[in-house]
Amino acid sequence: MQFFSTDKKSALEAKNMAQFIAFGPVIFQVARIMRNSGILHEIEASGSAGLTLQEIVARVQLPNYGVRVLLESGLGIGLVIINDERYRITKTGHFILHDPLTIVNMDFMHDVNYNGMFYLEDAIKNERPEGLKVFGNWQTIYEGLSQLPKHVQKSWFAFDHFFSDTAFPAVLPHVYNKHNHIKKLLDIGGNTGKWAIASTTFDPEVHITIMDLPGQLNVAKTTIAEKGLTDRVSFHPANILDATQPFPKGFDAIWMSQFLDCFSEDEITSIMQRCHEAIDENGFVYVLEAFWDKQRFEAAAFCLQQTSVYFTALANGNSQMYNSEIFKNAVLKGGFEIVEEINNIGLSHTLWKLKKRTTVTA
Numbered sequence: 001m002q003f004f005s006t007d008k009k010s011a012l013e014a015k016n017m018a019q020f021i022a023f024g025p026v027i028f029q030v031a032r033i034m035r036n037s038g039i040l041h042e043i044e045a046s047g048s049a050g051l052t053l054q055e056i057v058a059r060v061q062l063p064n065y066g067v068r069v070l071l072e073s074g075l076g077i078g079l080v081i082i083n084d085e086r087y088r089i090t091k092t093g094h095f096i097l098h099d100p101l102t103i104v105n106m107d108f109m110h111d112v113n114y115n116g117m118f119y120l121e122d123a124i125k126n127e128r129p130e131g132l133k134v135f136g137n138w139q140t141i142y143e144g145l146s147q148l149p150k151h152v153q154k155s156w157f158a159f160d161h162f163f164s165d166t167a168f169p170a171v172l173p174h175v176y177n178k179h180n181h182i183k184k185l186l187d188i189g190g191n192t193g194k195w196a197i198a199s200t201t202f203d204p205e206v207h208i209t210i211m212d213l214p215g216q217l218n219v220a221k222t223t224i225a226e227k228g229l230t231d232r233v234s235f236h237p238a239n240i241l242d243a244t245q246p247f248p249k250g251f252d253a254i255w256m257s258q259f260l261d262c263f264s265e266d267e268i269t270s271i272m273q274r275c276h277e278a279i280d281e282n283g284f285v286y287v288l289e290a291f292w293d294k295q296r297f298e299a300a301a302f303c304l305q306q307t308s309v310y311f312t313a314l315a316n317g318n319s320q321m322y323n324s325e326i327f328k329n330a331v332l333k334g335g336f337e338i339v340e341e342i343n344n345i346g347l348s349h350t351l352w353k354l355k356k357r358t359t360v361t362a
């Protein structure tokens, strides 16, 4: 909690911040349009010379009035500065334009969350993803993922993959090594097959079974076939929220990456209990998650805390990016103990290796 134990702002800074919050939707849309319309790009490309309003209008071919309003708003936001009527880009403007994390977050917020966030208050009260109705009539976003508009899917997957892509290369050697002897692994929530592809490429002998909702598995099946990995990867369609469905057995290890955060604490415990039934005493469960209280950088903790609200309003109404202690409690209740913890993997992840808890008799 290192970042969140003191009120660091002066009164003036706090009042400025409060205005950023009050005008939040305006600031967001202005920054996004200045990025997408080419305004920031043109100003940056002009270098130290900068550009006048008229020069920017000519380059982006938008009405003078609209560009002026955006630029003046951009001054207050801190995206651009003005001297002698010439606009130049700021460091924040640079990050809006080029930083991959910012781009992925901004697209995810606009395409997936923006309209649905209007229903956050109802979602909090009802513990349901009330914002999801802007896309369709599903219980959770995961049921509808394969049917979302293409540009929404694109931003959702880019967001999801951005975080796991940076973590997977770093964790592969921890999972597949001579001490673990993993030949058969069950990847729960395997999504588009990224972990299955990374695993079978890294370890020539391992066989992966992806367990996910049928809609997601159709996408994964196509990708796996295209990669020529049909012999190395199997599929197990299931809705894990149906607690009567037992997990398939016979695996050396179970892998869950960015998966358990899609569920409430009780649901996490139920999933872990079923993992407990599915593996034997020598089996492992690997959990790869990002916890906001385990971050090195305040911006990383901030991103995770705000991503939680997507789960509330859009995804399922009852899960979040967890604080590690709350998550640990829900996981261990399923009958496991943590035998290894590695933090600071990729952008923001923690890897837990879990074993069945040995029962202590009195």
Ligand SMILES: C[S@@+](CC[C@H](N)C(=O)[O-])C[C@H]1O[C@@H](n2cnc3c(N)ncnc32)[C@H](O)[C@@H]1O
Binding pocket: 142, 145, 160, 161, 164, 188, 189, 190, 191, 192, 194, 211, 212, 213, 216, 238, 239, 240, 241, 256, 257, 258, 259, 262
């Ligand atoms: C956030 S994605 C994680 C994907 C991948 N493991 C990664 O690390 O990038 C969560 C995955 O869980 C799946 N999922 C969500 N709810 C599910 C459910 N009720 N039953 C089975 N799979 C589910 C989704 O379809 C999705 O593929």
